[in-house]
Amino acid sequence: MDLDVRRLRVLYEVALRGGITAAAAALHVTPSAVSQQLGQLAREAGCELLERSGRGVVLTPAGHVLADHAKRIIGAVEQAQAGLAALRRDVNGTVRVGAFPSAAGALVAPAAARALARYPDLDIRVVEVEDQQSRLDLYSGTLDVIVLQEYDHVPTPLASDLDRHPIARDPMHLITPVGWGSRSGRLGDLRDVRWIASAEGTPCLRSTLHACRLAGFEPDIRHRAIDFALTLDLVDAGLGAALVPGLALRNVPSGVHIEPLADPVTERRIFAVTRSRGTGPRRPAIDAFLAELTATQRSDLEPVAAIR
Incomplete structure (x- = not known):
């Protein structure tokens, strides 16, 4: 399965902020756009990442696992970029x-x-x-x-x-x-x-x-x-x-x-x-x-x- 890093970042924002609306505000997009990205990520992952809870949504166990990995992946990408910038002394x-x-x-x-x-x-x-x-x-x-x-x-x-x-x-x-x-x-x-x-x-x-x-x-x-x-x-x-x-x-x-x-x-x-x-x-x-x-x-x- 291929997982899109940009969609992983969206999932991480939802986990971090506690909901789709807050994540959308942080990402400067609409809640609908966040939901669409998460839907596509769920299809890529082959499992449900969110479930309803009252008026909002929460991460499923699979969603939590993937969000934890997303945090590490995003950090690794950042460190790779920092390493290249340090070599160039930019x-x-x-x-x-x-x-x-x-x-x-x-x-x-x-x-x-x-x-x-x-x-x-x-x-x-x-x-x-x-x-x-x-x-x-x-x-x-x-x-x-x-x-x-x-x-x-x-x-x-x-x-x-x-x-x-x-x-x-x-x-x-x-x-x-x-x-x-x-x-x-x-x-x-x-x-x-x-x-x-x-x-x-x-x-x-x-x-x-x-x-x-x-x-x-x-x-x-x-x-x-x-x-x-x-x-x-x-x-x-x-x-x-x-x-x-x-x-x-x-x-x-x-x-x-x-x-x-x-x-x-x-x-x-x-x-x-x-x-x-x-x-x-x-x-x-x-x-x-x-x-x-x-x-x-x-x-x-x-x-x-x-x-x-």
Whole structure:
């Protein structure tokens, strides 16, 4: 039996994304086109690959077996292409990078600019994307590099088929309304004030809660904000105190007082992730971008606003 690699990729996307509609969106085709490709693949394989489950479909045992092989086949093709590019020492082609907002602006953009200045034939494309989505896109090959974060006491585990590349440490800062006066940077002094924190289940919220508990109190959280820009606006309006990483302090309203967190000291770590290169090389284009990203300059990490 002959199996088409392109159709194997479609099957892998369905397995990875959990359904035909999500796979179609990732592949930028219609669900009907995905179904047609899978139907042809099933005929090539000589067995059913999907079965109905409620309103959707799931992979059959044969579908799971073939999807596992598809992942390895796609990886082998990628490694073959990388090996040939490494022999030619080609630093060209497209590198697709996904990152969360504060890292995308402060770290990825300057690194991309430096890489493009060094290698004019390189094409770097940056996408703002949330962590979980970026992992799926990395596995599927939609992205080549993703940038993730982990806070103290909230580790971000990686699967063994992913490689981690440290970029920077981003210390947490205490921000309060200017009208509250100067602060010491010690959380214990703010046990009786209103707080602003991130949404339930986010690493930033868990880090804030842990830091406050280390300081001996449970914060009185009155407002929730996922976007750091909203957190800054809420503090500027005098509605509470918050803990934010330094990279979030690049456009700070005048009514916000900033101090490095003195006690307990905490930070987040920012790192890039790529698919494991296995026993072979990575594409030189990816390595060229990673070299710039992991050599992040101090100026990229410093907030635009001075500590005040």
